[in-house]
Amino acid sequence: MVVMDTARYIWMDGRIVDFEDxxxxxxxxxxxxxxxxxxxxxxxxxxxxTAGFRLTDHxxxxxxxxxxxxxxxxxxxDEMVEAAKEVVRANxxxxxxxxxxxxxxxxxxxxxPRNAKVQVAIITWQWGAYLGEEGIxxxxxxxxxxxxxxxxxxxxxxxxxxxYINSILAKREAVxxxxxxxxxxxxxxxxxxxxxxxxxxIRDGVIYTPPLSAGCLDGIxxxxxxxxxxxxxxxxxxxxxxxxxxYYCDELFMTGTAAEVTPVREVDNRTVGSGRPGPVTRRAQxxxxxxxxxxxxxxxxxxxxx
Ligand code: PPE
Numbered sequence: 491m492v493v494m495d496t497a498r499y500i501w502m503d504g505r506i507v508d509f510e511d512x513x514x515x516x517x518x519x520x521x522x523x524x525x526x527x528x529x530x531x532x533x534x535x536x537x538x539x540t541a542g543f544r545l546t547d548h549x550x551x552x553x554x555x556x557x558x559x560x561x562x563x564x565x566x567x568d569e570m571v572e573a574a575k576e577v578v579r580a581n582x583x584x585x586x587x588x589x590x591x592x593x594x595x596x597x598x599x600x601x602x603p604r605n606a607k608v609q610v611a612i613i614t615w616q617w618g619a620y621l622g623e624e625g626i627x628x629x630x631x632x633x634x635x636x637x638x639x640x641x642x643x644x645x646x647x648x649x650x651x652x653x654y655i656n657s658i659l660a661k662r663e664a665v666x667x668x669x670x671x672x673x674x675x676x677x678x679x680x681x682x683x684x685x686x687x688x689x690x691x692i693r694d695g696v697i698y699t700p701p702l703s704a705g706c707l708d709g710i711x712x713x714x715x716x717x718x719x720x721x722x723x724x725x726x727x728x729x730x731x732x733x734x735x736x737y738y739c740d741e742l743f744m745t746g747t748a749a750e751v752t753p754v755r756e757v758d759n760r761t762v763g764s765g766r767p768g769p770v771t772r773r774a775q776x777x778x779x780x781x782x783x784x785x786x787x788x789x790x791x792x793x794x795x796x
Pocket of ligand 1: 529530531657683684685686687690706707708709710711714744745747748749
């Protein structure tokens, strides 16, 4: 999946180090308890040069995630943005996936980690189509997982490393059963999100997505796509979505930094719409790509040039 040897340099605790030197100790608190927060950002070749798409917004979310877990990031959002740029430049990437991570290191084990040192790293690598080239072109097959999404009142709405074991259970079940991706219900039984993506449903020309209270991540791609589609004249509604809504809809797609806009062609062995990516999905893919490549003047604020 991730071709780690393409990145020669990693930013770690304030400086660029060689790939081989970006290591941690086995007593790292986050290894034992999942006490980390992270981000995923893509940088693209855009009009005017390589640019991180909503890089600053991602670093803001990282700072919020850290705060919610009482971790002192130790760098400002601007410093984190600069560090991300620095590591992409050091690796001479013209496009890249960027992974900042903030985690508790050495100094304490046990559940009161006040003495554990906060460590910060920014890794970058080349990451192709998250759900496969074929998936982004023609759509993926998903199944509703038997694993529920962790409840929104059990964890802050943050991107924390530890919570991903819930997504991994769902993803592995889906892949083992022959599907591309898992969709998770929340504890109330309504649709929350995919293992690593938000979800959009289209019916009779209206676009629906679950509200944050359904327990989904406050996705930056979700937010971008909602804005772009609304500005394009579509009605986009945040609404509780049930499993059967997926069976009766015209189109379905998933969004995420890694997944971008990925069409869904089948849910629980039922064909979605015509079985081919529909017009709204195609339009969402098109305007999202135009936005991240800097082709739309209205959204150039979303680009942080590297
Ligand atoms: N929900 C989850 C659970 C999630 O992990 C992601 C991103 C999203 C929604 C979409 O969020 P955003 O990227 O802000 O639009 N998943 C990241 C990591 C995936 C991974 O496998 O690692 C990503 O897309 O970078």
